[in-house]
Amino acid sequence: MITAPEAVYLKNVVFGYDLRTPVLRVDELVVATGKRVFLYGPSGSGKTTLLGLITGVLTPQQGSCTVLGKDITKMSAPARDRHRGSEMGYIFQSFNLIPYLTVRQNVALPCHVHKRRRLNMVAHTVDKEVERLVARLGLEVYLDRNVKKLSTGQQQRVAIARAVIGKPSLVIADEPTSSLDADRRADFLELLFEVCDEAQATLVFVSHDRSLMERFEEHIALRDISRGCA
Amino acid sequence: MTVLRLAYESLRSRMFTTGLTIFSIALSVLLLVGVDRIRQGTQVGFEGTLSQTDLVVGARGGSLPLLLYAVFHIGTANNDISYASYHHFANHPAVLWTIPLSMGDSHRGFRVVATDDNFYEHYRYRGNHNLQFAQGSRAEGIFDAVLGSAVANQLHYHLGQQIVLSHGLQASFLKHTADPYTVVGILARTATPVDRGIYITLWGDEAMHLGWENGAPPLTAIPESQIHKSDLHVKTISAFLLRTRSRMSTLFLQREINTYQPEPLTAIIPAFTLEDLWSVLGAADVALSLVSGAVLVVGLLVMLTALYTSLNERRREIAVLRTLGLHARQIFALFILESSLISAVGAAFGLAAAYLVLFAIRIPVENRYGIPLAMVGFSARVAYYMAAVVVAGALLGFIPAIRAYRNALVDGLNAG
Ligand SMILES: Nc1ncnc2c1ncn2[C@@H]1O[C@H](COP(=O)(O)OP(=O)(O)O)[C@@H](O)[C@H]1O
């Protein structure tokens, strides 16, 4: 894979859920490859929307989004979906997991959907790789359990495993600690950092809670990059 | 492949609603296919009861009643025909064989049919099957009786058993107490109404009524030992089956019988009369099919409701699948697959249940009502029903699928 100097580069992007009321106007956003970036801003300021643009789930009305060396605004919808699935891992605030699958099935999903993720595995089989990662996150006893039987903290750790399996180049976490107790947040962050390092992935971490901020090497305030429209 | 797996796991996790939906679809398919199979099963069964008979002849009257009582032991003959007329046509140059039938007596609910050797010789069913004896042999003596297999089975009779026949078709109505008959033969199973008959000779029938005055038995029974064939003269029979030497002459012979001067007779071509029966029953069949169709609509709507109401709680699931790189089109496919799987599994269960039910009720229906119900295989109509259910299920799946597809695109990552 070509390693572009910046993992994410947004230029003159305008986006609104309906065409008349733009939610975001980003003149420029740069996330350097291999960095851990903390993106913050108040609730409703458009952080999740920005992540939608970076992952290509949303497409901007104007501007270009270059993610991992590809301008995703010029790609077809299926190509964008493939790009996202094979190159990015995503962690939601909560309810990350497919409720009707086991821990094992949830973590394995990216490898079943994308060959690239399968090829990047450390172990030789998907099962072995899932077991390795789940053990790494201390959840091996829950492997074949239904995810609904896990606590929120455990579910979030499963979400980490699924985000980093098959070494995606970019890991995006949207307020992943908000549903956790304050004393669990540091542990969670520690784990996330470790596995992202192992995967050599760039990490974009979104939060409105600036108490976690000092653990990151780079900080971006949404207010600074976006001429707030919301 | 992943999507199919997801659809399967998703349905499995909602076992209860999925089960109910599958059940309601299976039930409607069971009704649809069951009605159709029973219709075809009875048709095949009725048509298989009598073969190689060109004409059924009885006293002047309706053709359907004649066919029903003469062949299927349903209903009664309103009039007898004279043995002289029978003799006339039995010896007609265009006729290959005839089987005389004289009915009106019974034994514990089973009909007694007086006939002669021609019955064992010429009666054919389901193409070219002829009557076989499981035990014993033909009735030859005046007080000999041959049992159909169902009679022997249900009454646990065996060779040598003495049986007493009753006059009329109601059990225990004017029993011919004095003259017991001896079982000399038991027929092999034919899966036709033949199994439900008791066969005696025409003399036996006359002997039964010897000394009767005005439909009442004699005060003192005439002892069996004093009755001889030479004393008995067969005067009437109820009907007879007839085969022509050449199929071509059937219509001419039918006209000749219908216009026979000495006695008013009716000759029918059994296949044509059965067609009349099916067209009468066709209306009932249509009505039942409509009801089953309505049940199917309800079943499919149950499925639609289940899938549609689950949509809101599945918005987050859809957003997660999107981040994993599934296309919006794959989300669409997921919902279509779910509805298709439900309807296909429901249809399969319904089909299996229909055949199981048919298999289970076949023998009891045959034994209890004397309606021959053949086990029939797949038909174009059944295939059409199955396809219609699966296609309708898949099409209905479009409604939640389109919603899910739109949600996938509109929600972005902010679902749930
Ligand atoms: N799917 C959506 N459709 C329409 N409006 C939305 C949608 N998602 C978010 N918004 C709006 O966009 C704005 C930014 O929301 P969001 O990106 O979720 O902010 P944040 O993640 O910073 O809390 C809000 O005003 C919100 O109401």
Ligand SMILES: [Mg+2]
């Ligand atoms: Mg948000």
